[in-house]
Amino acid sequence: MLIKRAPDIKACEITPHAVYLRRREFLAGWAALGLGALLPQPGQAAPLDALKSPLSTAEPQTPLKDVISYNNFYEFGVDKDDPLKNAHTLKSKPWKVKVDGLVGKPAEYDLDDLIKDVALEERIYRMRCVEGWSMVIPWVGVPLASLLKRFEPQGSAKYVAFETLVRPAEMPGQRGVFQPLPWPYVDGLRLDEAMHPLTILAVGLYGQTLANQNGAPIRLVVPWKYGFKGVKSIVRISLTEKQPPCTWNVQNAREYGFYSNVNPNVDHPRWSQATERRIGEGGLFVKRRPTLMFNGYAGEVASLYTGLDLKANY
Amino acid sequence: MPAPTLTRATLPRLLFGRDPIRRSIYLVGMLPAVFTFYLGLVDQLGADPQKTLERTLGLWALRFLILTLAITPLRRLGVANLVRYRRAIGLLAFYYAALHVTVYTLLDQGLDLAAIWADIVKRPYITVGMGAFTLLVPLAITSNSPMIRRLGGAAWQRLHRLIYLAAAAAVVHFIMLVKSWSPELVLYAVLIASLLAFRLLTRRGRAAPARGSARAPQQAARAHSVRP
Numbered sequence: 001m002l003i004k005r006a007p008d009i010k011a012c013e014i015t016p017h018a019v020y021l022r023r024r025e026f027l028a029g030w031a032a033l034g035l036g037a038l039l040p041q042p043g044q045a046a047p048l049d050a051l052k053s054p055l056s057t058a059e060p061q062t063p064l065k066d067v068i069s070y071n072n073f074y075e076f077g078v079d080k081d082d083p084l085k086n087a088h089t090l091k092s093k094p095w096k097v098k099v100d101g102l103v104g105k106p107a108e109y110d111l112d113d114l115i116k117d118v119a120l121e122e123r124i125y126r127m128r129c130v131e132g133w134s135m136v137i138p139w140v141g142v143p144l145a146s147l148l149k150r151f152e153p154q155g156s157a158k159y160v161a162f163e164t165l166v167r168p169a170e171m172p173g174q175r176g177v178f179q180p181l182p183w184p185y186v187d188g189l190r191l192d193e194a195m196h197p198l199t200i201l202a203v204g205l206y207g208q209t210l211a212n213q214n215g216a217p218i219r220l221v222v223p224w225k226y227g228f229k230g231v232k233s234i235v236r237i238s239l240t241e242k243q244p245p246c247t248w249n250v251q252n253a254r255e256y257g258f259y260s261n262v263n264p265n266v267d268h269p270r271w272s273q274a275t276e277r278r279i280g281e282g283g284l285f286v287k288r289r290p291t292l293m294f295n296g297y298a299g300e301v302a303s304l305y306t307g308l309d310l311k312a313n314y
Numbered sequence: 315m316p317a318p319t320l321t322r323a324t325l326p327r328l329l330f331g332r333d334p335i336r337r338s339i340y341l342v343g344m345l346p347a348v349f350t351f352y353l354g355l356v357d358q359l360g361a362d363p364q365k366t367l368e369r370t371l372g373l374w375a376l377r378f379l380i381l382t383l384a385i386t387p388l389r390r391l392g393v394a395n396l397v398r399y400r401r402a403i404g405l406l407a408f409y410y411a412a413l414h415v416t417v418y419t420l421l422d423q424g425l426d427l428a429a430i431w432a433d434i435v436k437r438p439y440i441t442v443g444m445g446a447f448t449l450l451v452p453l454a455i456t457s458n459s460p461m462i463r464r465l466g467g468a469a470w471q472r473l474h475r476l477i478y479l480a481a482a483a484a485v486v487h488f489i490m491l492v493k494s495w496s497p498e499l500v501l502y503a504v505l506i507a508s509l510l511a512f513r514l515l516t517r518r519g520r521a522a523p524a525r526g527s528a529r530a531p532q533q534a535a536r537a538h539s540v541r542p
Contacts, residue, residue, distance in 0.1 A: 070361030078496050081360065131493070133362055180494040251494070270439055270490065272432070279361045284354040286364055287424055 045208040048120055050140045055198060056124035057296075062135035062280045064206050070279060071213045072129065073232055074180050075164065075171040082173075083213030089170045092216040092233070101161070101238035104152030111217055115203060118142040122207075123200055125223035127230075128262045128295045134276045139221050140204035145195040153191065153239050161188040161244030162220055163236035181247055187231045188244035188258075189222065190304075198223055198300055201234070224297040226260045257314040261305070262295035266314050336402050343406040346374050347413055364421050371414040376488065376502055378407035379481045383509040390516065401457050404477070408454040411447050411484075439490035446483035449476045478513065481506050 069084045076086040095111040124138045148160065164185040168174040174183050193199065202221045203210060210216040215232025222229050228248055238244070248256035255269050264274045275288035294301050305313075350370045353359050359366040382404040389395045423430050433440040453474055455461065462470050485506045488499060 066361035074494070078494060080362070133365075178495075178497055178500075180496075267436075271437055272429075277362065277364065283357050284359070284363045284367065285421060288422075 045211065047208055048140045048204045050120040050122040050204075050207065053121045053123050055300075056122065056138075057126060057136060059124075059126065059136045060281075061124065061138055062278075066280045067135060067137055067205060068211045068213060072131075072228065073213055073215065075173045075183070075185065075233075076213065077173050078180050086172050087212035087216075089172075090165075090167075090212040090216065090233070091170060092210075092212060095217045095235075097218065097234060098236045099151050099238075100236070101240050102154040102157035103239050104154065105150070111203075114147065115142055115201075115218075118146050120203070121200070123198075123202075123221070123223075125198075125221060126295050127221075127223065127227050128276060128291065130226040130228055130256070130260070130268060130273075132271060132273070132276050133279055134291075134295075135279045138206055139200060139202040140207065141200040141202035141221065143197055144199045144201050144220070145197065147201065148194060148239075151237075151239070156241050157239035158191050159188050159240045159242065159244050160191060160194040161186060161236075161238040161240055162231035162234050163238075164231055165233045165235045181251060184235075185231065185247045186244065187220075187229055187246045187248075188240075189229075191239070192304055193222070193301075196301060196304065198297060224262055224294040224301045226262060228256070229260050259305075259310075259313050261310065261314075262291065263293060263310055263314070264291040265293070266311055333398075336399060339399055339402040340406065343378070343402070344409070347371060347410065364417070368414060368417045368422060371410050371417060372488070375407050375410035375414055376484050378403055378410060379477070379484055380502065380505050380509065382407055382477065383481055383506070387509060387512045390512075405454060405457055408450045408457075411450055415444070415447050439487055442483050442490060443487035446480045446487055449480035449483065453477060453480070478510055482510060 070080045071083040072080065073083040073087065076083040076090075096108050097111060097114060098108045100106045120140050120142060122138055122140055124136060126134060127137050128134045144160075164183075165171070166174060166184045173180065189199070200221050201218055202215075203218050205211075205214060210219065212233075215230070215234075218234050219232040220230045220234065229246075243258060246256070246258055246260075248260075249258055262273075267273050273291055276291045277286055277288055292298070350359070350367055354363045354367050357363065382400060385396050385400045385403070389397060419425060419430055423433070434444050435441070453476055456465060456470060456473060465473065485503050489495075489503065492499060
């Protein structure tokens with residue numbers, strides 16, 4: 001049996017924790033000196049510590065290279081590889097999230113302050129795209145409920161609305177004559193869906209901060225809904241009494257509803273939703289697999305929809 | 315002992331036949347299919363290789379359809395006379411459409427005939443796409459000299475006007491399956507629309523008077539393309 005030897009690291013070579021905690025100032029110092037280019041890509045991927053979660057699936061995870069190269073993020077272009085090519089221009093630091101609407105504590109929060117007191121969790125979730133493909137992604141994030149409670153939702157609040165950044169200078173899809181969607185990209189959840197323990201705001205995946213093309217620095221993940229409900233690069237969270245608009249629903253109401261729960265029995269008007277292709281599994285000869293009700297999370301979330309006609313409320 | 319007969323003169327002829335350009339069009343035209351399939355085998359087609367292969371083949375079918383349709387306008391406008399290569403380019407369009415349909419039925423749907431039939435009946439974009447492919451089948455079958463002789467020039471020409479419908483259906487199929495328009499899609503739609511509009515306009519223009527004189531060169535050109 002081969003057992004790798006532990007690496008020899010002298011005690012004096014280990015960064016003291018206090019210095020480690022000040023690593024951003026350290027990086028900022030280098031940047032101020034104009035030496036940022038000498039450092040290996042500081043902004044893109046920083047390691048994150050996260051607790052394991054019983055809500056994670058044990059299914060094989062989609063390779064990182066696929067998770068960061070096959071994306072729908074129309075702010076960076078409509079092709080799947082456009083976000084990887086174009087998202088490097090996004091400056092995701094510093095980042096502010098405006099919280100407003102029916103909350104006791106409306107404010108513009110700095111992202112670091114927003115998540116500093118909440119323990120990060122690893123959530124390995126299935127992700128089903130409305131286009132008929134799926135992935136298994138180890139997200140790192142915080143339950144949305146824990147943040148919402150801090151904002152003190154008012155009794156009249158029934159929905160949560162999310163909004164993506166609009167910054168044409170850094171988002172080529174928002175420039176020029178041909179713009180595929182109206183901006184900002186918006187979507188929303190019912191308050192009880194938002195408070196569900198499965199719903200998270202992700203700040204990373206595969207133990208690292210989010211790559212820009214995956215919605216850096218903070219994005220929504222709702223694993224029982226089609227992927228487009230996962231608003232990326234969030235700059236605003238509003239609590240509302242009325243159902244908030246959703247970009248794809250506004251664009252094409254016949255094809256995309258407010259709920260957009262994964263449902264193999266309700267087809268997209270143009271294609272079947274009964275099966276899906278798991279990315280990174282079998283290459284050219286991959287076989288479709290059956291799509292599961294609520295993307296396999298029926299046990300956890302079906303009770304949210306008792307009495308609701310899921311065919312009419314797609 | 316065939317080796318000694320392979321002289322410098324006969325080898326190219328063996329490879330490319332009597333019309334080296336025409337043969338090269340087939341060989342070069344099939345390269346995107348071969349190359350894309352190879353990339354798929356060595357896992358270089360991105361995260362969803364099957365879809366990339368399917369889309370790439372479909373796109374090339376559309377591109378070759380556009381090229382086929384462009385040949386008459388190019389000649390009429392005095393740009394170039396490529397009529398003798400139209401059959402090769404048209405057949406390439408059919409080959410790509412056939413490969414596109416094969417990937418869909420065999421790889422994507424796993425030859426699940428019930429699911430394929432359900433798709434054809436229920437999904438308008440599949441209905442239209444399959445319709446476009448079906449229209450190309452009789453054109454491919456009759457794209458050879460014996461069939462042209464058997465049908466006669468006029469009937470053959472009437473039959474081959476189906477390509478207008480097939481091209482329109484192909485681009486509609488493309489439009490129907492995307493979630494939102496891309497510049498590439500707009501380009502193909504505009505190209506096909508203008509190539510079809512060209513037929514409508516020129517047809518009206520030379521309705522009665524110019525018939526005899528306008529037809530003559532066209533017939534000559536066709537006769538030339540028909541020769542084996």
